[in-house]
Amino acid sequence: MADDGTFVADAGQIQAGGGATGSVADHVRNISEQYTAVMRWDPQNPPWGNDAGGRQFGASFGGHVASLRQGVNALYNAVNSAADLTLNSGKKFQTAKDDALTNVTNAGGGKGSGRKGSGR
Helix, strand or coil, X not given: CCCCCCCCCCHHHHHHHHHHHHHHHHHHHHXXXXXXXXXXXXXXXXXXXXXXXXXXHHHHHHHHHHHHHHHXXXXXXXXXXXXXXXXXXHHHHHXXXXXXXXXXXXXXXXXXXXXXXXXX
16 A cells, blocks of 8 residues: 555566465475475384384374374465465456556557547
């Protein structure tokens, strides 16, 4: 918003913001995939063993791993959605601007068009 209360939207900058946000989402997805790969184990042969203590630890630890993985996936989905919404907003602002300029030009008020029928 400009100081005089005028709303100004730079569609290209908004779309660039969507692209940058998409890059953050991609980074979060990569972290999630790495976490999933590192935290994978064979349930029949877990690294903490299959004795009573190992089973107790595994039951607790496995739940925390799954919760964190779900949280990171939710973060990716949220950031990715924000990127899509931002990019689409920029596209819609550009379309609105283009339509407005076309309407002004067609009505004879566009830059350099002069007034229709004015003989200039």
